Amino acid sequence: MRRIIKKFNLKKFNTFGIEVIADYFFAFTDIIDLKSFLKNDLYNHLDKQVLGGGSNILLTKDFKGVIIHPFCKDIVKKKTTSNSYLIKADAGVNWDSFVEKCVENNWYGLENLSGIPGKVGAAPIQNIGAYGVELKDFIEKIETINLETHELEIFYHDQCNFGYRDSIFKQSLKGKHVITAVYFSLLKEPNLVTSYKAVEEELNKIGPATAQNLRKAILNIRESKLPKPIDFPNAGSFFKNPIISLSEFKKIKSKNPEIPHYIESDKKVKIPAAWLIEQCGFKGYKNGKVAVHDKQALVIINTGGAKAKDILNLADKICSKVKKTFGIQLEKEINLI
Numbered sequence: 156m157r158r159i160i161k162k163f164n165l166k167k168f169n170t171f172g173i174e175v176i177a178d179y180f181f182a183f184t185d186i187i188d189l190k191s192f193l194k195n196d197l198y199n200h201l202d203k204q205v206l207g208g209g210s211n212i213l214l215t216k217d218f219k220g221v222i223i224h225p226f227c228k229d230i231v232k233k234k235t236t237s238n239s240y241l242i243k244a245d246a247g248v249n250w251d252s253f254v255e256k257c258v259e260n261n262w263y264g265l266e267n268l269s270g271i272p273g274k275v276g277a278a279p280i281q282n283i284g285a286y287g288v289e290l291k292d293f294i295e296k297i298e299t300i301n302l303e304t305h306e307l308e309i310f311y312h313d314q315c316n317f318g319y320r321d322s323i324f325k326q327s328l329k330g331k332h333v334i335t336a337v338y339f340s341l342l343k344e345p346n347l348v349t350s351y352k353a354v355e356e357e358l359n360k361i362g363p364a365t366a367q368n369l370r371k372a373i374l375n376i377r378e379s380k381l382p383k384p385i386d387f388p389n390a391g392s393f394f395k396n397p398i399i400s401l402s403e404f405k406k407i408k409s410k411n412p413e414i415p416h417y418i419e420s421d422k423k424v425k426i427p428a429a430w431l432i433e434q435c436g437f438k439g440y441k442n443g444k445v446a447v448h449d450k451q452a453l454v455i456i457n458t459g460g461a462k463a464k465d466i467l468n469l470a471d472k473i474c475s476k477v478k479k480t481f482g483i484q485l486e487k488e489i490n491l492i
């Protein structure tokens with residue numbers, strides 16, 4: 156691909172398939188390339204936005220500035236310890252290809268995160284998680300280029316402020332760094348997480364409990380519930396699962412005894428947003444060019460030619476109804492640009 160492109164249509168670079176134009180698009184192949192671009196007088200005064208796979212964003216308007224896209228794709232084993240491997244993956248590696256490679260090489264831990272769209276560089280920003288596994292538990296450190304100083308910086312695990320779908324890169328450092336590589340500490344021995352009933356059941360159907368079979372099970376489950384962006388443009392979960400107080404939970408449960416929930420601590424309970432949305436009658440709901448997926452109510456789909464405002468209107472409608480019905484304020488999981 157050409158590396159610096161003017162007036163670039165981002166339709167293929169966001170899984171919602173929204174058409175917006177960026178003034179400039181730049182794909183970097185390594186750190187040196189990125190640094191020299193950032194120092195270039197033609198571009199260094201422009202607003203900058205990093206865009207990997209575009210699988211967790213909603214593009215709301217044309218972008219007056221430069222979109223920076225990681226195009227570096229190496230995966231290297233850096234170190235072996237008594238029970239782990241330190242693996243460096245470049246930001247531009249496709250996330251699921253990385254998980255596939257890990258499973259093939261017997262680098263264990265990430266199996267449950269199979270099939271998540273996006274690139275390696277974006278994964279730690281929202282601390283991706285699925286089926287009882289969270290990425291943060293496998294991150295050793297993150298390499299970035301600081302957009303202000305143009306210097307390389309390293310963030311060790313404890314400096315990343317990881318939380319549920321959250322990290323320092325979504326908070327105080329939002330927009331300030333380009334993640335160029337992620338270092339993972341992966342296990343030498345399998346430690347398969349099959350605590351989710353659906354996972355255990357699917358794995359039993361496939362065969363012995365191996366990392367390969369667990370990956371297959373996860374891919375099957377995802378395929379049965381989550382729409383493929385290529386068929387139904389979407390950005391995965393649109394909202395976070397809300398975390399509410401125990402007293403609020405008890406009130407809701409008294410009227411809805413069947414409410415699914417996960418105890419977070421002795422004072423906090425997480426509720427699946429998909430359940431709240433479904434209870435409000437939105438599962439499969441269509442509204443012009445957008446719809447709520449009919450198999451997973453947390454996913455909003457662009458059914459053809461939608462603009463960000465169509466998606467946001469539906470999201471607002473859902474939020475108001477959930478708030479009115481349950482008193483719970485949903486929060487967006489995706490990023491707006």
Ligand code: EPU
Nearest residue numbers: 285286391392394395396415427429430433450451452453
């Ligand atoms: N449910 C409904 N209606 C639905 C779907 C689900 O009532 O349409 C209820 C069911 O009770 C179900 C529960 O919600 O047991 C949980 O559903 P699911 O296992 O599908 O997971 P989720 O909480 O809706 C989260 C992540 C997903 C991740 C899955 C699997 C968030 C915001 N989402 O969804 O992540 O794949 O768990 O672990 O935490 C993403 O972030 O894009 C994403 C897809």
